[in-house]
Amino acid sequence: MHRRRLSLISVGLVLGATLLIVAAPVAAGSAGSGHIRVVLSGLNSPKALALLDKRTLAIGQGAYGPPSPAFSFVFKGTNKGLRTDLTDPVNIVDVVATPDGAGWAIGGDKVLYRQAVGGAITPILDLNAYQAADPDPYNNPAEDPAETNPFGLAALKNNDVLLADAAGNDVIRIKPDGTAWTVARWVRELVKTDRLGDPTLPPKLPAEAVPTSIAIGPDGWAYVGQLMGFPGRPGSAHIWRVNPNANGALCDVNHRTSDCRVWKSHFTSIMDLAFRPGTWTLYVYEAAKAGWLKLDEGFVTGVFPKAVLLEVRRGHAPRELVPGKLSQPGGIAVTAAGEIFVTDGMFTGGRLVRIIR
Numbered sequence: 001m002h003r004r005r006l007s008l009i010s011v012g013l014v015l016g017a018t019l020l021i022v023a024a025p026v027a028a029g030s031a032g033s034g035h036i037r038v039v040l041s042g043l044n045s046p047k048a049l050a051l052l053d054k055r056t057l058a059i060g061q062g063a064y065g066p067p068s069p070a071f072s073f074v075f076k077g078t079n080k081g082l083r084t085d086l087t088d089p090v091n092i093v094d095v096v097a098t099p100d101g102a103g104w105a106i107g108g109d110k111v112l113y114r115q116a117v118g119g120a121i122t123p124i125l126d127l128n129a130y131q132a133a134d135p136d137p138y139n140n141p142a143e144d145p146a147e148t149n150p151f152g153l154a155a156l157k158n159n160d161v162l163l164a165d166a167a168g169n170d171v172i173r174i175k176p177d178g179t180a181w182t183v184a185r186w187v188r189e190l191v192k193t194d195r196l197g198d199p200t201l202p203p204k205l206p207a208e209a210v211p212t213s214i215a216i217g218p219d220g221w222a223y224v225g226q227l228m229g230f231p232g233r234p235g236s237a238h239i240w241r242v243n244p245n246a247n248g249a250l251c252d253v254n255h256r257t258s259d260c261r262v263w264k265s266h267f268t269s270i271m272d273l274a275f276r277p278g279t280w281t282l283y284v285y286e287a288a289k290a291g292w293l294k295l296d297e298g299f300v301t302g303v304f305p306k307a308v309l310l311e312v313r314r315g316h317a318p319r320e321l322v323p324g325k326l327s328q329p330g331g332i333a334v335t336a337a338g339e340i341f342v343t344d345g346m347f348t349g350g351r352l353v354r355i356i357r
Contacts, residue, residue: 034321034357039081039341043350044068046343048095048105049272049331050153057333057341057352060092060105064346067091070105073352075341094331096153096161102176104161106150112163112174124178131168138187139169139208152272154214154222156244162222164211171211171224171242183222184242184249184260186211193231205231209251211240215273218280220244223263225270225284232293237267239284264312269295271307271329277336284310284318285329285342295328298347304328307344309355321355 048060048070055075061068067089075081091108098104101117104124112125127148135145149167156162156173162183163172170185186209193201208229215223222244228237240251241263249259256262269287276283287295288305298304307329310318321340330343330350340355 033319034355036322036325037354037356038351039075039354040073040083040352041349043343043345043352045330045346046350046352047330047346048092049333049341049343049352050095050097051333051335052097054335054337058086058095058097058103059343059352060090060095061350062089062091062108063093063330067108070095075354093151094153096155098155098159098161098176099157100159100176102159104153104155106153106163110148110150112150112161114176116176124176125163125172125174125180127163127165127168130172130180131165134182136169136185138185152211152213154216156216157220162214162216162244164214164224166210166212166227169209169211171214171222173244181247183244183246184224184240184251186226186251189228189236189253191228191231191233191236193233195233196231201231207231207233207236212271213273215275215282216244217241217275218278223273223275223282225267225273227269227271227287227292230293232269232291234268234289234291235266237265237270238262239264239267239270239273239282267310268308272332274332274334276334276338280314281338282312283332283334283340284312285332286310287329298328304348309342321357326353 044061045063045065046059046061047063050058057073060070069085070087071085073083093106095105103115105113110127111123114124115121127150131148132146147167151166152164154162171183173183174180188206190204191207210227210229211224212227213225222242224240226237243259246259251260269292272285274283286308294305304327306324307326309321312318326344328346332342345351
C-alpha cells in the first residue's frame with residue numbers, strides 16, 4: 001500500500017542534457033463557471049509552470065515522458081504569444097524564479113538546479129543524498145526512510161526556495177549557496193477506507209501526507225497542499241499553513257503547533273496551488289473528484305478522469321471553475337490581474353490552457 005500511494009508521481013526520469021533555466025474535494029459551493037482557451041497544444045508532460053513577470057510564463061516539460069525543451073512564453077492575448085525554447089531536451093518536474101532573477105528547477109534526476117542571471121547552471125541539492133542523511137522517521141521507516149520524490153517549488157522574498165518532497169513527506173528550505181534544512185515534516189493520519197469497497201480492510205488506515213505543492217500567501221507563510229496517500233479517500237486532503245522560517249516543525253492533524261497547522265480541509269488529491277498575487281484568493285488544482293486512485297486507473301483503461309480546479313475565496317464556499325474541461329493536471333500560475341493559466345494532459349498530450357471567466 002505504501003507503493004500504491006506514489007504510483008502516480010514516482011516516475012523516475014534522467015536529466016540528460018544541459019539545463020538552461022529561465023533567468024530573465026471540497027464540494028464546490030456554487031455552480032461551475034468559465035470556459036477554457038487552449039493557448040498551446042502538443043506539449044510533452046508540461047507539469048512545471050511558473051510566472052516570471054506580468055506577461056511571461058516559464059514551462060518545463062518531460063516530467064512523465066521523454067525529454068523536451070523548457071521554454072518561456074510571453075502571452076500577448078487570450079490565445080497568442082511568443083514561445084522561446086530555453087533548453088536542449090531535458091526532464092523537468094517543477095520550476096520557479098526568485099526575486100533576484102535566478103531560475104530554479106527540479107530535474108528528473110531528483111537534483112535541484114539553479115542558474116543566476118547570465119550565469120552557469122549549478123546543481124544545488126541532490127535530494128537522494130539529502131533524504132538519505134535526513135530520513136523520514138514517521139512513514140514506513142522499515143521500507144525506505146530515505147525515499148524522495150521532489151515535486152513542488154516556491155520562491156521566498158529573500159531568494160531562498162521551498163521544496164515539497166512528496167515521498168519524503170517534508171518541506172525543505174534551500175539557500176542559493178546550497179545550504180538546506182527541513183522546515184517541516186508530516187506524521188501519518190488515520191483515513192477512512194469506506195469508499196474502497198473492500199470489506200477485508202480495517203475501517204481506517206494510516207495514510208502518508210504526500211505534500212505536493214507550495215504557495216506563498218500574502219502573509220509570507222507557506223501554504224502546502226497534499227495528495228494524501230493510500231487509501232486516497234476523496235475529501236481527506238488538507239492545505240497546511242507552515243512557517244517558512246521553522247526548522248523541524250512537526251505537522252500532525254491531531255496536534256496544532258505555532259509553526260504548522262491545518263489551514264483548510266476536505267480537498268482531494270491536490271496537485272498544485274497558486275494564490276492570486278497580493279490577495280487571499282487561492283486556486284487549487286486537484287487530480288480528480290474521486291482522487292488519485294481513479295487517475296491511476298487511467299493507465300490501465302486508457303480513460304482518464306476530469307481534473308478539478310477550485311477557486312477558494314475568504315468568506316465564500318469553494319467554486320469549481322471549468323468543470324469537465326481539464327484532465328491529468330500539471331501546474332497552475334495566476335497573474336496579479338487574475339489571469340489563470342494551467343497545464344494539463346500530462347500523459348496524453350500536454351496543453352497550456354487559459355481559464356476564461
